[in-house]
Amino acid sequence: MRITPYTRMVFYHETDRMDIVNHSNYVHMMEEARVDFMKKIGVGYDELEAQGVLLPVLNLSCQYKNSLHFGEHLTVYTYITKYNGFRLELHYDIFCTETGKLCVSGTSAHCFTNAELRPIRIGEKFSELHAFFHSAMEIEYL
Amino acid sequence: MRITPYTRMVFYHETDRMDIVNHSNYVHMMEEARVDFMKKIGVGYDELEAQGVLLPVLNLSCQYKNSLHFGEHLTVYTYITKYNGFRLELHYDIFCTETGKLCVSGTSAHCFTNAELRPIRIGEKFSELHAFFHSAMEIEYL
Amino acid sequence: MRITPYTRMVFYHETDRMDIVNHSNYVHMMEEARVDFMKKIGVGYDELEAQGVLLPVLNLSCQYKNSLHFGEHLTVYTYITKYNGFRLELHYDIFCTETGKLCVSGTSAHCFTNAELRPIRIGEKFSELHAFFHSAMEIEYL
Amino acid sequence: MRITPYTRMVFYHETDRMDIVNHSNYVHMMEEARVDFMKKIGVGYDELEAQGVLLPVLNLSCQYKNSLHFGEHLTVYTYITKYNGFRLELHYDIFCTETGKLCVSGTSAHCFTNAELRPIRIGEKFSELHAFFHSAMEIEYL
Numbered sequence: 001m002r003i004t005p006y007t008r009m010v011f012y013h014e015t016d017r018m019d020i021v022n023h024s025n026y027v028h029m030m031e032e033a034r035v036d037f038m039k040k041i042g043v044g045y046d047e048l049e050a051q052g053v054l055l056p057v058l059n060l061s062c063q064y065k066n067s068l069h070f071g072e073h074l075t076v077y078t079y080i081t082k083y084n085g086f087r088l089e090l091h092y093d094i095f096c097t098e099t100g101k102l103c104v105s106g107t108s109a110h111c112f113t114n115a116e117l118r119p120i121r122i123g124e125k126f127s128e129l130h131a132f133f134h135s136a137m138e139i140e141y142l
Numbered sequence: 143m144r145i146t147p148y149t150r151m152v153f154y155h156e157t158d159r160m161d162i163v164n165h166s167n168y169v170h171m172m173e174e175a176r177v178d179f180m181k182k183i184g185v186g187y188d189e190l191e192a193q194g195v196l197l198p199v200l201n202l203s204c205q206y207k208n209s210l211h212f213g214e215h216l217t218v219y220t221y222i223t224k225y226n227g228f229r230l231e232l233h234y235d236i237f238c239t240e241t242g243k244l245c246v247s248g249t250s251a252h253c254f255t256n257a258e259l260r261p262i263r264i265g266e267k268f269s270e271l272h273a274f275f276h277s278a279m280e281i282e283y284l
Numbered sequence: 285m286r287i288t289p290y291t292r293m294v295f296y297h298e299t300d301r302m303d304i305v306n307h308s309n310y311v312h313m314m315e316e317a318r319v320d321f322m323k324k325i326g327v328g329y330d331e332l333e334a335q336g337v338l339l340p341v342l343n344l345s346c347q348y349k350n351s352l353h354f355g356e357h358l359t360v361y362t363y364i365t366k367y368n369g370f371r372l373e374l375h376y377d378i379f380c381t382e383t384g385k386l387c388v389s390g391t392s393a394h395c396f397t398n399a400e401l402r403p404i405r406i407g408e409k410f411s412e413l414h415a416f417f418h419s420a421m422e423i424e425y426l
Numbered sequence: 427m428r429i430t431p432y433t434r435m436v437f438y439h440e441t442d443r444m445d446i447v448n449h450s451n452y453v454h455m456m457e458e459a460r461v462d463f464m465k466k467i468g469v470g471y472d473e474l475e476a477q478g479v480l481l482p483v484l485n486l487s488c489q490y491k492n493s494l495h496f497g498e499h500l501t502v503y504t505y506i507t508k509y510n511g512f513r514l515e516l517h518y519d520i521f522c523t524e525t526g527k528l529c530v531s532g533t534s535a536h537c538f539t540n541a542e543l544r545p546i547r548i549g550e551k552f553s554e555l556h557a558f559f560h561s562a563m564e565i566e567y568l
Binding site for chain 1: 154155157158159161164166212
């Protein structure tokens with residue numbers, strides 16, 4: 001499967017007094033890229049939640065390498081690093097579109113839950129979903 | 143009734159590259175001050191919502207007079223300017239605690255709705271709530 | 285001059301517990317649409333600031349008519365309603381791309397300042413800029 | 427040295443459609459707690475920056491254990507886990523004040539830089555600062 005990365009401009013309200021994007025906003029970008037990635041592999045986040053499946057964050061990490069600035073754009077490549085029906089782990093590389101520099105590498109780990117936030121297993125009951133996640137492990141970017 | 147104003151420090155993540163608090167964040171402060179004000183007059187926002195009453199924003203306005211900076215605190219005085227059981231209008235004055243300067247004056251107008259966002263009237267059914275809002279029209283600050 | 289409106293998806297982190305986009309985020313969208321609009325009429329916000337011209341917000345207003353939800357996109361049409369070299373006033377209509385409903389109408393007023401936030405006049409010194417703003421008063425959307 | 431933890435209410439605008447605090451906002455809380463912690467150990471963040479010393483984030487991590495909800499407060503305990511004049515590492519435990527539950531454990535690593543974001547060493551030149559950080563490694567909470 002071949003998809004395009006997530007991209008958008010840096011927002012003015014994302015900068016802070018250091019004149020760079022505040023470090024907290026990369027967590028927003030990772031969330032946005034995750035939603036975009038899932039739509040592109042065939043799993044709409046909103047449809048997932050409409051089916052009563054939530055995907056809360058168990059943990060996340062960010063490594064800050066270079067700063068994004070106002071006037072620039074960001075491009076995010078998202079990869080599944082682990083998926084077993086219970087747990088989903090993702091890796092994100094956030095680049096500055098203009099300079100091509102890697103700005104932030106991040107990870108997030110998720111479990112699947114029902115609407116009451118109790119863990120569930122994606123498998124028989126959500127076999128289509130299961131297939132989408134599996135095939136997305138071998139994603140390539142255009 | 144005499145209450146204290148809402149106060150907190152300015153957050154680093156609220157500043158932008160102009161080295162001042164980004165104008166969007168004053169809308170956050172107004173929301174925070176509204177929740178704090180309602181708790182102090184006896185109407186917890188969370189209890190209100192637990193009773194199935196929501197208070198969506200119909201409109202708002204902000205007048206920017208002076209900037210808040212990182213390292214400063216803000217103090218917000220909230221006033222009810224109109225209340226008739228259907229509609230609630232509030233005025234906010236956001237000051238810099240350190241300099242005493244008025245930074246932003248704002249207003250917000252709200253209606254009362256049920257959980258499906260249909261307008262309802264606070265009156266017989268929520269008589270205690272009604273009384274709280276009425277008495278809060280003559281609030282004084284300590 | 286004919287330009288395209290600003291558009292993007294609604295972010296998960298923009299929703300609140302009412303399951304709609306929190307009212308504060310429309311102020312972000314207006315800022316984003318303003319930056320996008322200025323780029324499209326030929327005035328890069330970042331280039332403007334690089335020339336030492338800032339554009340702080342004097343006041344803003346929002347009228348909330350319908351809610352945006354996660355899974356939807358927004359489309360923003362921005363119009364200059366006043367420009368005289370000292371002051372810039374804008375109007376924004378934020379639509380739900382999918383339903384075509386008008387969600388929020390907003391306005392913002394700005395002055396031009398130097399880096400020390402002292403008011404300046406766009407005119408002889410920034411004649412190109414002046415021409416851009418003038419021609420943008422008769423913008424049409426594709 | 428004995429200090430108090432950082433505490434504030436959960437903001438409405440921090441919740442998302444899952445009816446819990448959006449995971450990105452814990453990064454804000456960690457930043458706020460860090461600023462508060464440094465003020466309490468004698469190192470004002472704003473004074474630090476006024477001296478030309480910045481403290482950018484190199485990496486961070488969050489482990490999500492329980493959710494914060496609107497209507498609750500948060501209490502953050504911040505600890506220095508490493509300090510050697512070049513690098514500062516912090517650990518944060520974010521609790522729900524009402525239930526006493528640990529909601530998020532986080533870490534952040536920082537270097538010291540000058541205003542041009544070049545790494546510097548806190549030592550002879552900033553000996554007072556150096557002493558503050560050292561003594562803060564044995565902080566206790568009231």
